[in-house]
Amino acid sequence: MSEELSPRAVRLRDAGHKLTNARLTVLDVLETSGGHITSAEVLERVSAVDPSIGRASVFRTLDLFTSLSIIRPTYIHTSLTPTYVLLPDGHHHHIICTNCNRVIEFEECALDKMTQELETRLHVRLTGHLLEFYGLCDRCL
Amino acid sequence: MSEELSPRAVRLRDAGHKLTNARLTVLDVLETSGGHITSAEVLERVSAVDPSIGRASVFRTLDLFTSLSIIRPTYIHTSLTPTYVLLPDGHHHHIICTNCNRVIEFEECALDKMTQELETRLHVRLTGHLLEFYGLCDRCL
DNA sequence: TTAGATGCAAATAGTTTGCATTTGT
DNA sequence: ACAAATGCAAACTATTTGCATCTAA
Numbered sequence: 001m002s003e004e005l006s007p008r009a010v011r012l013r014d015a016g017h018k019l020t021n022a023r024l025t026v027l028d029v030l031e032t033s034g035g036h037i038t039s040a041e042v043l044e045r046v047s048a049v050d051p052s053i054g055r056a057s058v059f060r061t062l063d064l065f066t067s068l069s070i071i072r073p074t075y076i077h078t079s080l081t082p083t084y085v086l087l088p089d090g091h092h093h094h095i096i097c098t099n100c101n102r103v104i105e106f107e108e109c110a111l112d113k114m115t116q117e118l119e120t121r122l123h124v125r126l127t128g129h130l131l132e133f134y135g136l137c138d139r140c141l
Numbered sequence: 142m143s144e145e146l147s148p149r150a151v152r153l154r155d156a157g158h159k160l161t162n163a164r165l166t167v168l169d170v171l172e173t174s175g176g177h178i179t180s181a182e183v184l185e186r187v188s189a190v191d192p193s194i195g196r197a198s199v200f201r202t203l204d205l206f207t208s209l210s211i212i213r214p215t216y217i218h219t220s221l222t223p224t225y226v227l228l229p230d231g232h233h234h235h236i237i238c239t240n241c242n243r244v245i246e247f248e249e250c251a252l253d254k255m256t257q258e259l260e261t262r263l264h265v266r267l268t269g270h271l272l273e274f275y276g277l278c279d280r281c282l
Numbered sequence: 283t284t285a286g287a288t289g290c291a292a293a294t295a296g297t298t299t300g301c302a303t304t305t306g307t
Numbered sequence: 308a309c310a311a312a313t314g315c316a317a318a319c320t321a322t323t324t325g326c327a328t329c330t331a332a
Contacts, residue, residue: 018331020287039321054289059322066216069275073216075207075223081321082216082223095265104263110255111272118274122245124236126276131252133259134210135267159306161312180296195314200297222296 006031008070015068022057023064025049030071035086036094036103042084069128087128095133102137147172149211156209163198164205166190171212176227177235177244183225210269228269236274243278 005013008027013019029045030037039062046053062084065071072092073082085092095104115126146154149168154160170186171178180203187194203225206212213233214223226233236245256267 018286020331022288052289055321056290056323057288060287072273072275075214075216095259095263095267104265106259106263110251114251115274118236118247122236122247123279123282124245124274124276125282126236126274128276129272129274131270131272132213133256133267133270134213135260135265135269138264141264141266159311161306163313193314195316196296197298197315198313201312 011070012068017064021050022046022053023061025053026058026061026065027070030065030084030086033086035092035105036083038081038083040081072128072130074130074132085130087130092129093131095135095137102139104137152211153209158205162191163187163194164202166194167199167202167206168211171206171225171227174227176233176246177224179222179224181222213269213271215271215273226271228271233270234272236276236278243280245278 005019006027008031009019009024012023012027017023025046026042029042029049033041033045039059042062043055043058046058062071062073066073066084069087071084071086074085075082085094093106095106111129111131115129118124119126146160147168149172150160150165153164153168158164166187167183170183170190174182174186180200183203184196184199187199203212203214207214207225210228212225212227215226216223226235234247236247252270252272256270259265260267
């Protein structure tokens with residue numbers, strides 16, 4: 001089985017985890033999802049690709065990826081289900097419209113200095129971040 | 142019933158919602174909780190204060206407060222339960238240790254300019270934000 | 283070879299809903 | 308007075324667990 005390994009798959013393997021079919025499939029679904037996806041959608045797409053992969057493994061994989069900071073669960077509007085956000089380079093930024101729940105993504109990086117400052121001041125090692133803004137989008141103003 | 146109204150209670154009333162016993166109790170529990178609290182803890186403390194308040198009302202209130210940006214659900218470590226974070230002045234910042242799940246809060250405000258820049262560039266009105274960093278705390282390094 | 287990961291199905295837990303009743307304004 | 312909110316309990320849905328089996332390294 002010699003597919004191209006995505007950088008995240010390498011990260012996974014380097015952290016000492018096996019590159020199983022279930023994990024690689026979930027990873028691929030996440031990576032081709034555009035960045036925001038609910039667990040229900042992951043389940044659906046995974047079993048479209050390979051129906052033999054069980055629900056439990058998908059959840060176990062999502063938990064594993066979360067603990068590795070590969071993804072991050074966040075709330076968009078459903079209270080019952082989180083949305084998983086891929087953390088592309090260990091970070092992610094978006095705006096959530098509190099009226100229509102639209103998600104607007106944006107790029108920035110004023111946080112690099114802040115990261116360094118916090119690492120020094122608080123004696124921590126930071127590997128990623130999520131920045132969410134809440135407000136009204138142009139359509140809802 | 143003429144208690145002192147907290148600024149958030151005023152905000153609630155001004156948004157056209159009734160100041161019911163259930164809502165004021167949930168608000169008080171949140172405000173005296175230190176800022177991070179799960180729905181289970183809210184339920185527990187609310188019914189310790191007034192056992193006649195039903196579960197459903199607590200959830201309805203948490204949803205209402207979320208939609209008003211009074212609180213924000215976020216994931217700390219359980220995948221099944223979110224943690225509600227009070228948004229003190231419409232924003233909140235913390236670091237989550239991905240090893241021990243400790244939450245470290247910090248102050249900052251380099252985001253004010255970013256907020257203004259985004260409002261202009263993307264034609265949105267922003268009312269709050271949540272900034273989460275992930276990494277290892279001093280005890281886990 | 284073997285620790286780690288899986289799939290299944292049943293169990294669990296958290297949240298939501300419908301509706302008759304109550305309450306804030 | 309009356310729309311809005313409530314409490315109850317049942318219904319629902321998402322997630323987790325235990326365990327025998329399988330598989331990547």
